Amino acid sequence: MFDYPAKVFSILLIFMMCALSPFLSAYMESxxxxxxxxxxxxxMFLDKVTDKATITQADLDDLYLAIAATGGIYxxxxxxxxxxxxxxPDDSVRTLYLSQDYIGETxxxxxxVKVTVxxxxxxxxxxxxxxxxxxxxGKFHFSLTASVGR
Amino acid sequence: xxxxTVFASMLGVMMLSYIxxxxxxxxxxxxxxxxxxxLNKIVDYATKAAFQSALEGGDLGISYTDLENVKxxxxxxxxxxKDIMALSFDMSLSEENLDMLxxxxxxxxxxxxxxxxxxxxxxxxxxxxxxxxxxxGLKKPYSIEYTGGxxxxxxxxSEKWTLLKPSGGTNFxxxxxxxxxxxxxxxxIVANRAxxxxxxxxxxxxxxNAVMVRRNSSFNNDALKNYLYLxxxxxxTGGANPVLKPSLLIAVGGVDFLGSQKLSYRTVGGYTxxxxxxxxxxxxxxxxxxxxxxxxxNDVLGRATNFFNSTEEAAKAxxxxxxxxxxQAK
Numbered sequence: 366m367f368d369y370p371a372k373v374f375s376i377l378l379i380f381m382m383c384a385l386s387p388f389l390s391a392y393m394e395s396x397x398x399x400x401x402x403x404x405x406x407x408x409m410f411l412d413k414v415t416d417k418a419t420i421t422q423a424d425l426d427d428l429y430l431a432i433a434a435t436g437g438i439y440x441x442x443x444x445x446x447x448x449x450x451x452x453x454p455d456d457s458v459r460t461l462y463l464s465q466d467y468i469g470e471t472x473x474x475x476x477x478v479k480v481t482v483x484x485x486x487x488x489x490x491x492x493x494x495x496x497x498x499x500x501x502x503g504k505f506h507f508s509l510t511a512s513v514g515r
Numbered sequence: 516x517x518x519x520t521v522f523a524s525m526l527g528v529m530m531l532s533y534i535x536x537x538x539x540x541x542x543x544x545x546x547x548x549x550x551x552x553x554l555n556k557i558v559d560y561a562t563k564a565a566f567q568s569a570l571e572g573g574d575l576g577i578s579y580t581d582l583e584n585v586k587x588x589x590x591x592x593x594x595x596x597k598d599i600m601a602l603s604f605d606m607s608l609s610e611e612n613l614d615m616l617x618x619x620x621x622x623x624x625x626x627x628x629x630x631x632x633x634x635x636x637x638x639x640x641x642x643x644x645x646x647x648x649x650x651x652g653l654k655k656p657y658s659i660e661y662t663g664g665x666x667x668x669x670x671x672x673s674e675k676w677t678l679l680k681p682s683g684g685t686n687f688x689x690x691x692x693x694x695x696x697x698x699x700x701x702x703x704i705v706a707n708r709a710x711x712x713x714x715x716x717x718x719x720x721x722x723x724n725a726v727m728v729r730r731n732s733s734f735n736n737d738a739l740k741n742y743l744y745l746x747x748x749x750x751x752t753g754g755a756n757p758v759l760k761p762s763l764l765i766a767v768g769g770v771d772f773l774g775s776q777k778l779s780y781r782t783v784g785g786y787t788x789x790x791x792x793x794x795x796x797x798x799x800x801x802x803x804x805x806x807x808x809x810x811x812x813n814d815v816l817g818r819a820t821n822f823f824n825s826t827e828e829a830a831k832a833x834x835x836x837x838x839x840x841x842x843q844a845k
Contacts, residue, residue, distance in 0.1 A: 371520065378527045386534045390541060397545040401552070408556055417825055446602070455642070460594065462602065474567065479602055507553060510602040512564035512595070 392490035402435035407480045411511040414478055418513050420467045438486025446477040472513045481508040550774045555782045558767045561599035562784030565592040566763040587761050589625045589632055589651050617649040622723045623765040628672035630654040631719055635726045657715045661704055669711050678702060762787035796821035796834040804837035805829040811840055
């Protein structure tokens with residue numbers, strides 16, 4: 366009778382070791398894979414767009430489709446930053462970047478294109494960690510910036 | 516019987532801790548693997564932007580067809596590099612953030628056809644405060660010293676040379692020339708291309724490593740303890756890394772603000788100039804065609820009317836692809 370806590374504890378232990386852990390490892394691996402694929406897709410988009418110096422709706426659609434195909438649910442934001450230089454009172458030149466529209470425009474050399482990808486879906490690994498351990502490691506996100514060249 | 520249970524439970528707890536440990540390290544390994552590749556791409560894009568900003572001076576419309584005349588001005592390269600890095604990491608472009616990034620730029624060298632710049636900390640007065648700033652040093656020539664005290668500085672993209680010959684005491688006579696032959700005929704110095712390349716590579720490597728060793732003593736950055744190694748020309752029979760064109764190399768390492776672990780990984784971004792092939796539009800038989808530079812015969816080239824950067828631009832302007840020219844191998 367007094368053995369119940371020990372029995373329950375050992376069943377819990379067995380469950381966590383033999384059932385949850387492999388699941389967690391497998392889910393984490395697939396999440397890492399889709400993150401990596403998203404990074405590759407963003408890189409291809411940036412290479413294409415900075416070479417052409419234009420961003421068309423077709424390019425954006427390709428990017429969104431490719432990121433959706435990685436298996437995760439990501440929010441993609443594409444920004445164009447133009448470079449402004451202003452002179453400060455102490456005669457030094459300060460360079461700033463300003464976000465501007467890009468659809469239908471040809472970007473100048475020196476403009477930057479910044480893509481930010483945020484994971485907004487609940488991957489299975491995150492869900493499992495939350496339900497079992499109440500562990501939330503925050504959203505996965507990354508940005509990549511490239512400059513438009515000739 | 517009780518002891519067996521205790522033993523089994525302890526074994527269970529040990530196995531659980533192994534599994535938890537494995538999970539922890541797996542998560543770290545995934546994050547680190549991603550961050551290393553991510554840093555690599557960021558440094559690549561940042562170096563590319565830095566290199567492009569150096570080329571922005573001068574009329575590139577002409578100079579792309581003649582690499583000798585490309586004007587290089589490396590003033591803005593480092594600030595552009597740091598801007599791109601900061602923007603990619605979603606950091607604000609404040610002075611403090613950009614100064615902080617100086618700690619992670621291990622070394623850099625900007626190679627032009629007649630000299631090179633090495634990245635180093637230089638004292639600078641900002642707002643009356645004496646600080647060190649990461650800047651390009653003075654341009655150093657590719658010079659070889661020969662017996663008798665003569666020094667010759669070479670240009671790598673052509674055969675130009677400048678000779679300083681000692682002429683009694685501390686005086687020097689300066690000669691310049693356009694071809695290596697002239698150097699041999701007038702002054703008896705044989706200019707061997709392989710020697711020049713070896714010397715250039717050796718000088719650049721020594722200078723960059725010296726800077727990195729000196730900077731290492733000023734702050735605690737593990738990544739600086741190892742040198743940046745540029746393999747010399749003799750690495751293969753055909754030669755590796757010959758310095759023929761303007762190039763930029765920047766090494767970044769020891770990044771510890773990306774993710775939860777410090778990356779002792781070092782990455783080098785490098786860019787060099789390549790001739791860009793433009794799309795040329797011309798009129799033939801009343802129809803407007805386009806083809807790539809180098810595919811169009813010279814007599815037709817004389818009638819070229821428009822230059823475009825890509826085939827899409829040419830198509831948008833109403834030009835059709837000239838299927839006979841465009842399908843030729845260049």
